[in-house]
Amino acid sequence: MSAETVVDFKDVDVIFKEKNKKAVHAVNHVSLNVERGDIYGIVGYSGAGKSTLVRLVNLLQRPTSGSVTVLGDDMAKLSASELRQKRRKIGMIFQHFNLMASRTIADNVAFPLRGVASKDEIKKKVADLLELVGLTDRANAYPAELSGGQKQRVGIARALASDPEVLISDEATSALDPKTTVSILDLLKSVNQKLGITIVLITHQMEAVKQICNRVAVMDSGQVIERGTLLDIFAHPQQKLTKDFVDTTMQMSATIKTISKQKAVQNLGPEKRLVRLTYLGSSTDQPMIATLFSQYSVTANILFADIQSLQNTPFGNLIVVLTGTEQDIDNALKYLNDSDVTVTPVDLKEVESK
């Protein structure tokens, strides 16, 4: 299946200039493409420019230079009325939901359809959408009566009302508690799978990316510093920031801090080495730890182990103390490297200084 590009950023810049202030380069030479069916996660800390980047998709933000092509059209070149038509194909959900307080849930969902569809069509569509997001019984309530998670469900139903092909999620789960976040992300995933809607999701929560995205870009000060499939980014992060983001999903820095207080790692002799082992997928089929002992006479003391599922592929992280002669340990590490296990030495001093 040849993938069709749905959103294409070509060398896009956004520069904010204000009087008497230094110009802010919010988006810096970004090229990126999102393919049909993707759930593309753009992750970065606040101020990284991801919110500006995503607003370029429906031209709520105009690029200073470069082009953004969505569903075949250069957004900046559309006329005002063409742009309005195009925007109906690009749904958007927001961190603070942005529902209309003066309208009922059903009216909020019907909002994009008024004047476009007949009364009966609207009624049916609203009923279908409310069923999809599980809020049929709240149709006549006002937004103020709903919880945050329910409001976001209304937001999703409203965004889907005009049958979009692309859905932009602007920190949609950042104002929600962890349990609600998981359920909203599940809903987005099912929207992606059932309706075939391409999703561009920006967030600072790597957990959210891990749960539903298939591709990831990491942003820092306006630039995309790293990108790849979800598995690539988790298994082989290159940049420091990417590694930090991946580690947040395992609370790795807290873990290492705890480990550093254990007796087993204090005063490590020349025969002991503290390392982190990371592996993805098939590596798990081999009896790794047993092989280390039987073939290389190296014992492994497991201090921490974590296995997560990334798109149904196991992703393992271990922190172990290896004990053996220097030569044996070197051989053992080579064996691990050959079997696609990434070995990184753990430096406790670096952790303590943080």
Place this chain on the structure above:
Amino acid sequence: MMDLIKHFFPNVVPLWSGDGGVVEAINQTLYMTFWTTLIAGILGLIIGIALLLTDENGLWANRPFYSILDKLVNIFRSIPFIILLAALNNVTRLIVHTGIGPTAALVPLIVGSAPFYARQVQNALVTVDPGVVEAAESMGLSPMAIVFRVYLREGLSELIRVSVLTIISIIGLTAMAGAIGGGGLGNLAINTGYLRYENDVIWVCLIFLLVLVFIIQFIGDLFARKTNHAS
């Protein structure tokens, strides 16, 4: 009962109906309030929305246009009404061909209250959540559709509140216009009550003005509450 009224309001009773009477004064006040509210209301709404849209964060941001309109509104709001009445005398004659009476008073009343209401409208609609406006934009609504379907709808409760405030201030202005020949309860209170030392006339005018204000406030609060679903 009648004796009691005669006792407390000796000057009001013979003055009740007929030319220059209390009933006529009430009608004139209602007449001035109604037409000023209607015309200044429409003008103020249009100017207020124009200010909202052309402001630097507005949907049609236009700095020169905004700054001219903004200054005009400020200038007309700063002129004391009693001076505006006098200053507009010739303009009034030109438009309605008379310088006295309730219809003549309409011209300065409208000029005085439209900019006031415009500013109130602008301030009321600015309170509409910009996120909701952005959401409407992302759904492909035109700026005009956003004005009617988002701003006027989401800001309705606040709009009613400032409209009540404006109508009450217009009632105050009609009394002032009355004092220099506009007619109505203000005219009656000053030219009959105050200048002839007939204090009971002043009190009756005052009571009717207060009743009018209370009725408008009551109805306004009722609607403002009904349209507010924010909490």
